[in-house]
Amino acid sequence: xxxxxxxxxxxxxxxxxxxxxxxxxxxxxxxxxxxxxxxxxxxxxxxxxxxxxxxxxxxxxxxxxxxxxxxxxxxxxxxxxxxxxxxxxxxxxxxxxxxxxxxxxxxxxxxxxxxxxxxxxxxxxxxxxxxxxxxxxxxxxxxxxxxx
Numbered sequence: 265x266x267x268x269x270x271x272x273x274x275x276x277x278x279x280x281x282x283x284x285x286x287x288x289x290x291x292x293x294x295x296x297x298x299x300x301x302x303x304x305x306x307x308x309x310x311x312x313x314x315x316x317x318x319x320x321x322x323x324x325x326x327x328x329x330x331x332x333x334x335x336x337x338x339x340x341x342x343x344x345x346x347x348x349x350x351x352x353x354x355x356x357x358x359x360x361x362x363x364x365x366x367x368x369x370x371x372x373x374x375x376x377x378x379x380x381x382x383x384x385x386x387x388x389x390x391x392x393x394x395x396x397x398x399x400x401x402x403x404x405x406x407x408x409x410x411x412x
Contacts, residue, residue: 267331268294275361275368284328288366297339297370298326299356301349303378306393309402310347313389318409320389322402325349326369327387335370343374347391348382 267281271293282292301308301324309322325346329338336353343349351374362369381391394402402408 266328268328269332270294271368273363281331293363293366293368295329295335295338295368295370296326297329297335297342297372298324299339299343299351299372299374300324300359301343301347301378302373302375303393306395307399308347308378308381308391308393309399309408310383310388311390312409313385313387316387321409322407323409329370336372339370339372346384346387348380348384349374349378351376 266284268284270278270280270282270288272278272291273293275293278292282288282294288294307324309324312318312321312323314320325343327338327342327346329335333341336356336358339356340351340353343351355376356372356374359371359373362371383389383391
């Protein structure tokens with residue numbers, strides 16, 4: 265069971281947790297956190313595992329904020345779990361929040377040379393570091409999962 269905090273449309277905590285598998289009420293929102301990693305001037309992108317929604321499509325490291333963790337704690341956990349990168353709050357810069365489809369996405373940035381990636385196979389099937397031109401081409405081709 266994966267529990268998420270429920271928020272209203274103005275990002276006020278509603279005071280309860282809800283299982284991820286339960287449908288959301290119209291007034292309920294949840295939070296995902298993601299980290300865009302820039303290493304040596306290139307963005308880390310990961311390819312979603314075949315068993316996930318939007319299989320084989322690309323994204324940056326992102327996932328649901330669970331239980332009572334903060335968006336920052338969720339971002340750090342997802343980064344460690346999905347690609348094996350350990351970071352601290354001092355290493356991340358908050359970029360902003362996107363609100364869409366009953367979801368708040370909290371986006372962080374990590375700029376650091378990364379020499380080793382350890383993929384969580386249940387979440388990630390491949391990764392690469394892309395420059396601006398390749399990223400633009402991937403976006404234009406529709407290679408990224410729609411939530412991105």
